[in-house]
Amino acid sequence: MRAWMLRRTGGPDVLQLTDVPDPHPGPGQVSIRVEAIGINYAEVLSRKGLYAWAPKRPYIPGMEVAGIIEALGEGVEGRRVGERVLCGMQHGGYAERVVIPANRALPAPEGYSLEECAAYGVNFMTAWVALVEMGRLRPTDRVAITAAAGGVGTAAVQIAAAFGCDVTGLAGSEDKLVRVRDLGAHHTVNYRSPEFITRLDEVTSERGFDVVLEVVGGDVFRACHERLAHFGRLVVVGYAGLDYKLWNPLSWWRAWRGAPRMSVSDSAVASTGLLATHIGYLLPDEEQLLAIWGALTGFSDEHGLRPVVGSTWEFEKLPDAHRHMESRKSVGKLVVRV
Ligand SMILES: NC(=O)c1ccc[n+]([C@@H]2O[C@H](COP(=O)([O-])OP(=O)(O)OC[C@H]3O[C@@H](n4cnc5c(N)ncnc54)[C@H](OP(=O)(O)O)[C@@H]3O)[C@@H](O)[C@H]2O)c1
Numbered sequence: 001m002r003a004w005m006l007r008r009t010g011g012p013d014v015l016q017l018t019d020v021p022d023p024h025p026g027p028g029q030v031s032i033r034v035e036a037i038g039i040n041y042a043e044v045l046s047r048k049g050l051y052a053w054a055p056k057r058p059y060i061p062g063m064e065v066a067g068i069i070e071a072l073g074e075g076v077e078g079r080r081v082g083e084r085v086l087c088g089m090q091h092g093g094y095a096e097r098v099v100i101p102a103n104r105a106l107p108a109p110e111g112y113s114l115e116e117c118a119a120y121g122v123n124f125m126t127a128w129v130a131l132v133e134m135g136r137l138r139p140t141d142r143v144a145i146t147a148a149a150g151g152v153g154t155a156a157v158q159i160a161a162a163f164g165c166d167v168t169g170l171a172g173s174e175d176k177l178v179r180v181r182d183l184g185a186h187h188t189v190n191y192r193s194p195e196f197i198t199r200l201d202e203v204t205s206e207r208g209f210d211v212v213l214e215v216v217g218g219d220v221f222r223a224c225h226e227r228l229a230h231f232g233r234l235v236v237v238g239y240a241g242l243d244y245k246l247w248n249p250l251s252w253w254r255a256w257r258g259a260p261r262m263s264v265s266d267s268a269v270a271s272t273g274l275l276a277t278h279i280g281y282l283l284p285d286e287e288q289l290l291a292i293w294g295a296l297t298g299f300s301d302e303h304g305l306r307p308v309v310g311s312t313w314e315f316e317k318l319p320d321a322h323r324h325m326e327s328r329k330s331v332g333k334l335v336v337r338v
Helices: 041-047 114-134 151-163 174-182 196-203 218-225 249-258 264-270 286-303 315-326
Strands: 002-006 015-019 029-039 064-072 084-088 097-101 142-145 166-171 187-190 209-214 228-236 273-276 309-314 333-337
Touching (some): 015 315, 029 084, 029 315, 041 315, 114 151, 114 228, 142 151, 151 174, 151 286, 151 333, 174 187, 187 196, 209 218, 218 228
Parallel strands (some): 142 166, 142 209, 309 333
Antiparallel strands (some): 029 097, 029 333
């Protein structure tokens, strides 16, 4: 089969399309013919050598796919060849086939295309864990979502709006904010505009945010953090805005300065909390994961939520999808068709 291999770190062109042997399912595993790959910002970071959860090189990147079960390993019960599934993994997804433990292959939600399935799992699980499990979302909450037009962001805006919350979507361009409003945000703020702080003050003039889902870091983190209401919870899910370059020691200091942090005494004075999550580390806890998955898919179904597939790319052009994500021009999920 063909797979994209990462042998050294660098720009999108370090990804190499390679022939590798077809994987075969061992006991308890299934083999999936990949139809669609969801691209995650974490894979851009891995490619640059900046992702702590990445395996040792060389490896096949790719953390989420959707496809069809094409073979069952010994002892697998309750699954069938031909079943439409999606799955998340640490690596291995940029390939025509993947082999995973049978219980990690989640049934594709009814009514979603396989492209939508590849856009759903990681982004909606992340948004749900951050907002509901950690942010303890309530319908009366005022919620802020940063990079609101992105993969995680478009999922989070939809979830918070469906909960009945008052939603502020923050993003880096006016075009993106139009999409964010269409998805249900009540207020929008462009954090790359000179009016950023004035506009944020306008939105929070009556009351601060009860819950913030934050993925940018730096000034965006600080501005949202300073506008938490009493008992507000800020959940850090990423820090895409930290410009960290392995070869540039000056950038290490800038990244350190921009990294989200909060002092316990300041937190006591404000009665606010800083939380953080990485859903990768939840993968081994199968029981908890399935409970969260059940709640999320039930909620999505009840409220008619759908992942936003912002653009699709051919398998042979996968590095271009990375380029697009880094350009900050992408909206929703980037999906690669296999
Ligand atoms: N903790 C977890 O388990 C988990 C899971 C999934 C994702 N994440 C994190 O969540 C964030 C969003 O991930 P995603 O896959 O959905 O990506 P995405 O939001 O679709 O794309 C990244 C977005 O980050 C924003 N951004 C801000 N500063 C940037 C910079 N200097 N360079 C590039 N982009 C910048 C851009 O939006 P604007 O132009 O609007 O700012 C960009 O579109 C990432 O930080 C990712 O690492 C965490």
